[in-house]
Amino acid sequence: MLNKILDIKYPIVQGGMANIATASFAAAVSNAGALGTIGTGAMNVDQAREEIIKCKKLTNKPFAVNVMLMNPYAKEIMEMIAQEKVAVVTTGAGSPGVYMEMLKQSGAKVFPVVPSVALAIRMEQSGADGVIVEGCEAGGHVGEQTTMALVPQVVDAVNIPVIAAGGIADGRGLNAALSLGAVGVQLGTCLLVSEECPVHINYKNAVINAKDTDTVVTGRNMNTPVRALKNKMTKEHLKIESLSTSREDHERLTLGSLRKAVFDGDIENGSVMM
Numbered sequence: 001m002l003n004k005i006l007d008i009k010y011p012i013v014q015g016g017m018a019n020i021a022t023a024s025f026a027a028a029v030s031n032a033g034a035l036g037t038i039g040t041g042a043m044n045v046d047q048a049r050e051e052i053i054k055c056k057k058l059t060n061k062p063f064a065v066n067v068m069l070m071n072p073y074a075k076e077i078m079e080m081i082a083q084e085k086v087a088v089v090t091t092g093a094g095s096p097g098v099y100m101e102m103l104k105q106s107g108a109k110v111f112p113v114v115p116s117v118a119l120a121i122r123m124e125q126s127g128a129d130g131v132i133v134e135g136c137e138a139g140g141h142v143g144e145q146t147t148m149a150l151v152p153q154v155v156d157a158v159n160i161p162v163i164a165a166g167g168i169a170d171g172r173g174l175n176a177a178l179s180l181g182a183v184g185v186q187l188g189t190c191l192l193v194s195e196e197c198p199v200h201i202n203y204k205n206a207v208i209n210a211k212d213t214d215t216v217v218t219g220r221n222m223n224t225p226v227r228a229l230k231n232k233m234t235k236e237h238l239k240i241e242s243l244s245t246s247r248e249d250h251e252r253l254t255l256g257s258l259r260k261a262v263f264d265g266d267i268e269n270g271s272v273m274m
Contacts, residue, residue, distance in 0.1 A: 011184030016066020069094025115143025137167025
């Protein structure tokens, strides 16, 4: 079903990981038969447009653009996406309802990422073509419910396609998601180690060498939970959480931490989301 909806060979969507999901990476995924995604993260509109134009040159297959709605440039990016006739838009960190009509008129299919049944229902009511239901097993920003528990609840609650995400890394996970009623899966962490992924080799090795107990969720008391590799940075973050509820203290530690890991390969002081 997802194959027909998105015009792809395999029912797989690549996650729109900020600072990682570049045009070249997204194009490689799309050319391989899945749906590649450009992660605009904290980009401004010109940076996002440049990535979209580059991706169009690298593939003639459909690709998605992910927009973090807390980005101060989100409105301008959404307007540009509509102008560029992007095939699929995924969203996070907010509701895309205000942009839905504009995106639909441009021909885009909209798949918000949701962490709960209630939000999935809201997205259906706002006109979303489907939802990406992400459990707490995911890397990066996460919710509180597990993929196994959440996906079937959302499937029962909405009448739009459900894509499962969080802790899925191979065919067994895909088959499990399909059994739960999902039409496909979104993958992130397992793609980080691919040759085409632009992250630092230290980051890739950290993913490969990580054991089942090597990740931790920080930021819960700021309502911004993030799953990442246990390291010096996460230990300091958890210490600050136990002593302070000041958002400034948290931002002082986390600002730029993902870039340290992705570009500098600093897997001790950077945020190695996985």
